[in-house]
Amino acid sequence: MLRSYVVIALRNLMRDKVVTGINIVGLSVAIAVSAILGLGVHRRPRRT
Numbered sequence: 001m002l003r004s005y006v007v008i009a010l011r012n013l014m015r016d017k018v019v020t021g022i023n024i025v026g027l028s029v030a031i032a033v034s035a036i037l038g039l040g041v042h043r044r045p046r047r048t
Contacts, residue, residue: 013020
């Protein structure tokens, strides 16, 4: 069952290469921005 899901996903990725590329770039940018924001919040000095 899992193998068929993977095969279908890979088939769809190969068929729509431009859309796949845009999605991967967008996901990469979103992860990078959230990591940078998370580090910025983590390193901010605390007020007590």
